[in-house]
Amino acid sequence: MSAHPVIASSRSRTPSRTRRLGAGLITGAADDDPSGIATYSQAGALWGYTTLWTVVLTLPFMIGIQMICARVGRVTGRGLAANMRGHLPPTFVFGLVVLLLIANVINLAADIGAMGAAVSLLVGGQAWVYASVLVALSLGLEVFLPFGRYAPILKWLTVSLLAYVATAAIVDVPWKMALTEPWPAWPWSASYFVVVVGIFGTTISPYLFFWQASEEVEEEEQSLTESPLIDAPEQAAASFERIRFDTVFGMTYSNFVAFFIIVTASAVLHSHGITDIRAPADAARALEPLAGRAASLIFALGIVGTGLLAIPVLAGSAAYAVSEAVNVRSSLSEKPGGAKVFYRIIVGAMVLGVVVSCLPLDPLRLLFWAAVINGVIAVPLMIAIMWTASHPGVMGSFTVKGWLRWLGWGATAVMGLAVLGMCVA
Incomplete structure (x- = not known):
C-alpha cells in the first residue's frame, strides 16, 4: 500500500498497477492468516480435494462485499462504524462492535500462538517467547511508524503467502486428480458440513470489512489530491476503477493461496491418512516426514509471515470499529498522542491476544469460538453494510447498484446459510 495509490502528481499520468494495489491486496492477504491456514489445512487433511470448490464459490461474493466496503470508505471519507453510527440504532452498532472486538482478540490469540509454534518448530525453544517478540515487533511498527512508511511494509508482507504456492510445487501433487475431482463430497456428513462452514467463515470475515473501508x-487523507467522493465526484471514475482492480486482485490472490494450501494438505496429509490438524504448526510438522524438510520449513515460514501481516490488521480493524463507534479519532496517520483511544485498543487487543495464546487452551477450540462469534455478527453486519451502501443519505449519488449490489446481497445470503448450517451442525 502506498501513501498516494490513486492519482499521480499529474492527472495525465496513469498510476502503475503496482501502485494501484493497496488496501484490497493487504485485506485479501490478511484473510490467509494462521487461523485461516489451519482451517484450510484441516479441510484438505480431512476431506481432500472435495473442499476445493469452496474457494471458487466464495471468491465473487468476497470480491463483492469487500468492494462495497471500500466504496463506502472512499465515498464518505469515514469508516463503516462511523457511517453506521449516524444512521442506525447506537445499541445495535455498539453491540456488533463489541462482538467484533471479542472475536478479533480470540483470532489474535490463535494467530499469535501459531506464529510462536512455527518459530519453535524452525529453531527450537519456547514458543511463547517467540510469539511475544513478534507481537512486540508488529506493535512497534503499527504504533510508532508513520503510516506512509508502514503501509509499504504490510504490502511487502503479502509476498509471504507465496510460501504455500512454493510448498505445493515441492510436494508430489496428482494435479489431474486435484483439478478434475474438486466436487463436494455427497452425501454431506456433519463433519464435512462443519468444515465447509469453517471455510466460508474464515474467507468472508467481519474484521476485513472494517479494515478495507478504513x-x-x-489513503485518501494521505493524498494531496483526493477528497471524499461525495465532495469531489469528478474523482469517482478513477477511484472506482482503482478499487475494482485492487480488490479483485487482492481477493483472487487470497483464494488462490487458499487453493494451494488445501491442495498441499490433500496431496500429502489426506493421502497418508493424517487428518488430525489442530493448528498450523501441526500441518507444517506433519509435512516433514512425508514431503521433506524443505516443504515443512517453507510452510512454517509462511505462518510467520502471514501472522505478521494479519495481527496488525486484526488489532487495527478492532480499533477502527470501536473508535468510530464512540466517535473519537481513529487513524494510523496520527501519532499516538493524537488518537489515544485508537492506539490503546490496538495495544490492548495485541496484549490480550498474547495472554490468551499462553493459556492452556485447545487451538482448535479458539478457532471454533472465533468462528461462532464471527458468524453471529457477520449476517447482521453485512445487512447493515448493504443498507448503508444503498442509502442516498450516506452515499449520495454513489449508492451501490446493479451487479455489485447483487453480489453484496448474495454474499449476505451465503453467509446466512453458512451460519444456519453452523447452528444445525
Whole structure:
C-alpha cells in the first residue's frame, strides 16, 4: 500500500498497477492468516480435494462485499462504524462492535500462538517467547511508524503467502486428480458440513470489512489530491476503477493461496491418512516426514509471515470499529498522542491476544469460538453494510447498484446459510 495509490502528481499520468494495489491486496492477504491456514489445512487433511470448490464459490461474493466496503470508505471519507453510527440504532452498532472486538482478540490469540509454534518448530525453544517478540515487533511498527512508511511494509508482507504456492510445487501433487475431482463430497456428513462452514467463515470475515473501508479513508487523507467522493465526484471514475482492480486482485490472490494450501494438505496429509490438524504448526510438522524438510520449513515460514501481516490488521480493524463507534479519532496517520483511544485498543487487543495464546487452551477450540462469534455478527453486519451502501443519505449519488449490489446481497445470503448450517451442525 502506498501513501498516494490513486492519482499521480499529474492527472495525465496513469498510476502503475503496482501502485494501484493497496488496501484490497493487504485485506485479501490478511484473510490467509494462521487461523485461516489451519482451517484450510484441516479441510484438505480431512476431506481432500472435495473442499476445493469452496474457494471458487466464495471468491465473487468476497470480491463483492469487500468492494462495497471500500466504496463506502472512499465515498464518505469515514469508516463503516462511523457511517453506521449516524444512521442506525447506537445499541445495535455498539453491540456488533463489541462482538467484533471479542472475536478479533480470540483470532489474535490463535494467530499469535501459531506464529510462536512455527518459530519453535524452525529453531527450537519456547514458543511463547517467540510469539511475544513478534507481537512486540508488529506493535512497534503499527504504533510508532508513520503510516506512509508502514503501509509499504504490510504490502511487502503479502509476498509471504507465496510460501504455500512454493510448498505445493515441492510436494508430489496428482494435479489431474486435484483439478478434475474438486466436487463436494455427497452425501454431506456433519463433519464435512462443519468444515465447509469453517471455510466460508474464515474467507468472508467481519474484521476485513472494517479494515478495507478504513484504509480507503487513510489513503485518501494521505493524498494531496483526493477528497471524499461525495465532495469531489469528478474523482469517482478513477477511484472506482482503482478499487475494482485492487480488490479483485487482492481477493483472487487470497483464494488462490487458499487453493494451494488445501491442495498441499490433500496431496500429502489426506493421502497418508493424517487428518488430525489442530493448528498450523501441526500441518507444517506433519509435512516433514512425508514431503521433506524443505516443504515443512517453507510452510512454517509462511505462518510467520502471514501472522505478521494479519495481527496488525486484526488489532487495527478492532480499533477502527470501536473508535468510530464512540466517535473519537481513529487513524494510523496520527501519532499516538493524537488518537489515544485508537492506539490503546490496538495495544490492548495485541496484549490480550498474547495472554490468551499462553493459556492452556485447545487451538482448535479458539478457532471454533472465533468462528461462532464471527458468524453471529457477520449476517447482521453485512445487512447493515448493504443498507448503508444503498442509502442516498450516506452515499449520495454513489449508492451501490446493479451487479455489485447483487453480489453484496448474495454474499449476505451465503453467509446466512453458512451460519444456519453452523447452528444445525
